[in-house]
Amino acid sequence: MSLVYLKLFIADVLPYIAGIIFIVGTINRIINWAKSPVPLKIPTTCGQQKSLPFIRRTWEDRLDSPYTMCETIGRMIVEVFLFRSLFRNTRYWLDKQKGVDTRWLWLFALLFHYSMLIIVLRHLRFFANPVPGFLSIINALDGQPAYVPALYITGILALVALFWLWARRILCSRERNISYPADHLILALVAAILITGNLMRYFFKVDLYAVKEVALGIVSFHPVSAAVVNQIGWIFFLHLSLVCITIAYLPFSKVMHFAGVFFSPTRNMPNDNRAHVHINPWNPPYHGISWQEYYEMYKDQLDEIAENGYKVKPEV
Amino acid sequence: MVEFKKIDGRSNGYWLICAIFFVLMMWGFYAWYLQLVYGHCVTGLSQRVPWGFGTAAICYTIGASAGSLIVSALSGVFGKTEFKFFSRSACVFALATIVAAMLSIMQDIGNPENALNVLMHYNPTSVFSWNSFLYSSYFVIGFVYLMAQFGEKHRITKALAVLAVAWAVLVHSGTGGIVGFVYSTDLYHSSLTIPMFIVSAIVSGLGLLIPMWLLTFKWTNRPLDRNLMWVLAKIMGALTILLLYCFAAEALDTAYVPGNAGAIHMALFDFRYPYAWDFWVIQVGGCLLTVLILLTPWGKTDWGMGIAGFIVAIAVYGERYSLITPGLGYPKDLVPGMIFRPFWIVPYYPSWVEYAEIIGLMSMACLVYCIGLKIFAILPERGEVEEE
Numbered sequence: 001m002s003l004v005y006l007k008l009f010i011a012d013v014l015p016y017i018a019g020i021i022f023i024v025g026t027i028n029r030i031i032n033w034a035k036s037p038v039p040l041k042i043p044t045t046c047g048q049q050k051s052l053p054f055i056r057r058t059w060e061d062r063l064d065s066p067y068t069m070c071e072t073i074g075r076m077i078v079e080v081f082l083f084r085s086l087f088r089n090t091r092y093w094l095d096k097q098k099g100v101d102t103r104w105l106w107l108f109a110l111l112f113h114y115s116m117l118i119i120v121l122r123h124l125r126f127f128a129n130p131v132p133g134f135l136s137i138i139n140a141l142d143g144q145p146a147y148v149p150a151l152y153i154t155g156i157l158a159l160v161a162l163f164w165l166w167a168r169r170i171l172c173s174r175e176r177n178i179s180y181p182a183d184h185l186i187l188a189l190v191a192a193i194l195i196t197g198n199l200m201r202y203f204f205k206v207d208l209y210a211v212k213e214v215a216l217g218i219v220s221f222h223p224v225s226a227a228v229v230n231q232i233g234w235i236f237f238l239h240l241s242l243v244c245i246t247i248a249y250l251p252f253s254k255v256m257h258f259a260g261v262f263f264s265p266t267r268n269m270p271n272d273n274r275a276h277v278h279i280n281p282w283n284p285p286y287h288g289i290s291w292q293e294y295y296e297m298y299k300d301q302l303d304e305i306a307e308n309g310y311k312v313k314p315e316v
Numbered sequence: 317m318v319e320f321k322k323i324d325g326r327s328n329g330y331w332l333i334c335a336i337f338f339v340l341m342m343w344g345f346y347a348w349y350l351q352l353v354y355g356h357c358v359t360g361l362s363q364r365v366p367w368g369f370g371t372a373a374i375c376y377t378i379g380a381s382a383g384s385l386i387v388s389a390l391s392g393v394f395g396k397t398e399f400k401f402f403s404r405s406a407c408v409f410a411l412a413t414i415v416a417a418m419l420s421i422m423q424d425i426g427n428p429e430n431a432l433n434v435l436m437h438y439n440p441t442s443v444f445s446w447n448s449f450l451y452s453s454y455f456v457i458g459f460v461y462l463m464a465q466f467g468e469k470h471r472i473t474k475a476l477a478v479l480a481v482a483w484a485v486l487v488h489s490g491t492g493g494i495v496g497f498v499y500s501t502d503l504y505h506s507s508l509t510i511p512m513f514i515v516s517a518i519v520s521g522l523g524l525l526i527p528m529w530l531l532t533f534k535w536t537n538r539p540l541d542r543n544l545m546w547v548l549a550k551i552m553g554a555l556t557i558l559l560l561y562c563f564a565a566e567a568l569d570t571a572y573v574p575g576n577a578g579a580i581h582m583a584l585f586d587f588r589y590p591y592a593w594d595f596w597v598i599q600v601g602g603c604l605l606t607v608l609i610l611l612t613p614w615g616k617t618d619w620g621m622g623i624a625g626f627i628v629a630i631a632v633y634g635e636r637y638s639l640i641t642p643g644l645g646y647p648k649d650l651v652p653g654m655i656f657r658p659f660w661i662v663p664y665y666p667s668w669v670e671y672a673e674i675i676g677l678m679s680m681a682c683l684v685y686c687i688g689l690k691i692f693a694i695l696p697e698r699g700e701v702e703e704e
Contacts, residue, residue, distance in 0.1 A: 003435055170691055177322065181466040181692050234435060 025251025115158035126215035325690035344676010369666035377417035383521020384410035392477025503643035523629035602631025
């Protein structure tokens with residue numbers, strides 16, 4: 001008996017199961033966030049907020065304490081693409097009376113996320129036929145001819161940055177205290193994917209034509225046959241099943257911050273408390289009374305006041 | 317509600333323990349390196365006795381893992397909520413020891429690439445193939461069970477605890493099957509091996525966990541209810557008596573077959589070879605000593621329980637050893653009734669490399685447990701039942 005059934009399952013069925021779990025789970029969580037009430041206006045800010053016209057605001061203040069929707073969008077773009085809030089990762093030790101710059105977190109987070117982006121983009125060459133032109137540019141920039149096949153800088157950088165971020169969770173006492181086992185789990189999964197991917201590229205090489213057939217089969221809903229999967233080495237199936245497990249796990253994990261950041265009230269609200277009232281959706285329904293009803297209730301008193309020459313009807 | 321809390325792990329004692337385990341682990345890996353470079357000739361194994369100390373360690377570590385997982389599931393399966401304190405740490409230890417067991421298989425097979433043979437040439441009629449499936453799925457189930465405990469998902473935890481216990485029993489029955497199903501070796505074939513493996517798994521699991529917990533709670537200055545420990549020690553003692561009974565039954569059963577006379581004589585009464593010493597001194601003597609300690613009033617103290625656990629853990633190792641090696645040391649009955657010349661008994665003495673490898677792997681499991689205490693919340697803040 002060979003393992004062809006397991007291979008066929010991993011190549012033809014598992015990606016769809018993972019994809020369905022991912023899509024349904026992500027939509028479910030996004031709907032959940034979108035339906036969540038926001039009782040208070042709580043943008044976290046640190047710049048000069050919009051005040052009287054003679055108070056000067058620089059463009060940094062506008063980004064840090066946005067007043068209009070445009071400024072909020074600008075802030076969100078900077079947050080999503082450049083991780084601006086991590087760039088403020090500094091600490092002050094009261095006992096030593098000393099500020100410590102810990103912005104290396106920002107550097108490694110940026111390295112990791114952009115490396116992963118480029119890695120995912122590079123993988124598109126398996127899913128598209130013919131290969132789009134921009135991918136060859138990325139490949140040419142990324143691959144360094146120090147080794148055969150060309151050494152992909154991002155594949156190494158992502159792993160280095162990941163282990164740096166993991167070491168931060170293990171070695172720094174504060175981060176270790178607030179880390180849940182799930183935080184380590186996702187790091188371990190991504191590390192396993194990166195390691196198997198790098199091993200597959202540089203050491204245990206597989207038949208890339210067959211791999212491309214599998215990938216095209218997945219996106220075009222044409223499951224591949226046993227002859228194709230038998231040409232591919234075992235490490236590819238390890239890599240693919242780890243990827244599928246991770247994709248299926250994403251909706252339940254913290255990695256959903258890629259969607260959650262857009263729903264976080266501390267980031268997506270303009271700081272215009274003084275100008276606009278924010279209605280709390282939890283407020284009980286308000287039933288006021290009209291002037292006519294009010295007049296009926298206190299008719300005698302109001303008439304008496306009016307007789308003394310005072311004006312009782314409010315000016316609206 | 318049990319509050320689990322990470323330990324601070326910044327004291328000198330903590331680093332010292334980690335350093336000791338790390339050094340022992342590296343010593344073991346160095347021995348493994350020697351074995352990889354020079355081959356199995358650095359071990360005491362021979363053509364006739366290819367399974368020795370390391371193979372006993374495979375059975376032992378898998379047994380310790382299954383036993384720990386069963387102890388971990390006491391609260392989930394049997395509703396003994398007072399044992400919930402130990403469920404996470406026992407589960408972590410079970411996962412660490414199953415990894416140690418897999419690594420000792422890797423040491424045993426020599427060239428690590430041979431591990432892929434089970435995938436490339438899967439043979440569904442082989443007990444080894446069943447076990448390769450059982451061990452890997454066991455790790456996954458234990459891992460998911462641990463994650464469910466961390467997530468405080470009570471209903472899933474309960475369901476997974478039942479599954480994990482069933483799987484642990486299955487895994488260790490499979491391990492017992494490796495030895496017990498072999499027909500051609502006089503001392504192997506026995507249907508009692510499988511239930512005996514389960515009993516000794518729980519005994520060795522408790523034997524390792526009781527001293528470990530006593531020391532962990534003492535060194536982290538967390539209160540521990542001695543009555544709970546004593547309940548576990550009593551279970552361990554009772555199962556040790558059952559184990560002694562199984563030894564007697566199996567030895568008598570094997571000895572009653574006329575063809576086995578020579579083999580059983582060598583294994584039990586021929587003190588020129590190491591096998592009888594192991595049987596009487598380590599296996600039976602260790603078990604008897606454990607029962608004796610637990611029967612005296614001293615057995616109820618911390619020291620008594622801890623030492624009894626430690627001794628029985630070693631005694632079970634001796635049991636695994638005497639289950640595997642004497643059967644190979646005695647020549648096989650190739651054609652019944654005929655004796656082939658040369659006919660000789662092969663004694664087997666483990667070399668330091670084998671000791672180092674196994675001590676290294678067990679240290680690795682302990683190191684994982686120590687680091688796990690620091691990174692994950694697996695130890696309860698108070699190991700006592702709260703007064704209602």
